[in-house]
Amino acid sequence: MTKELSASHDQRRSQLLRGVLDLCLLALIGERPRYGYEFVEALTESGLDLVSEGSIYPLLARMERAGLVDSYRAPSAAGGAPRKYYRLTEAGAAELATGRATWSTFTVAVSRTLDDEQHSHHEQHGHHEQHE
């Protein structure tokens, strides 16, 4: 019961990832071929923690099915199961470019809405001391 409201922070992060997680993977793949397990670490380093394999692998599969990436296998350098590396296709590169633009436009619009204090509420130079 107390949890229902305070779960909101991690909960929000999950929701925020929607619509942009695929773009992050695309961007990371654009740098160089990457394998699934690597994304979890890479995204954590970038400050996007809590992105788990349960999100990554299905998404990678979706993107491959959509023709945005393709893949090849290579033995692991660390010993263990062989890695499946993903590369950008042309369609993937195009989607990344489009997505970057969409993301940029979107964040500007949201940030403006969130920081709306300027246009409708200009503060007087005096300090407003009165409380109700």
Next chain:
Amino acid sequence: MTKELSASHDQRRSQLLRGVLDLCLLALIGERPRYGYEFVEALTESGLDLVSEGSIYPLLARMERAGLVDSYRAPSAAGGAPRKYYRLTEAGAAELATGRATWSTFTVAVSRTLDDEQHSHHEQHGHHEQHE
């Protein structure tokens, strides 16, 4: 048929709104009391088009149930059904503050990932050799 691929743009917008649409409403309500129908117009003005009533009303109901906002009825100035105005509660103001911080942190992390050309810029000047 030509629509199938370009549907991804609107599709992405939908997903991007998750996790931040409630914050936008909270911010708008923070300025002054607002009624549901008004949000559609306000968000469109802010550049967030395509946000429809089917998103707004259920969300408003959820937020009221969560105690983030409360509401009162007032007759419409334009003639028609009475409006239901929403106001911020203390919990709502707190959620807004937390959410703004989360949003800010999140966008920085994503933007860094999307524009990652700098940090791995240490790539040697030689070009990659294609295998196969």
Next chain:
DNA sequence: CATAAATGTCTTGCGGTGCAAGGTAATAGC
């Protein structure tokens, strides 16, 4: 009163997707 238009509110059902949990497989060391 009946009808319609305008203004708003609210509900239903669908679809996409992040994620916890759990399973599979390959390699290395004991």
Next chain:
DNA sequence: GCTATTACCTTGCACCGCAAGACATTTATG
């Protein structure tokens, strides 16, 4: 063999934006 590590993949749930449409209230027209 057995266990640990690395890595991949699947299932099922839960959440939420949204199109579509039902419903309520006021004003206007006749």
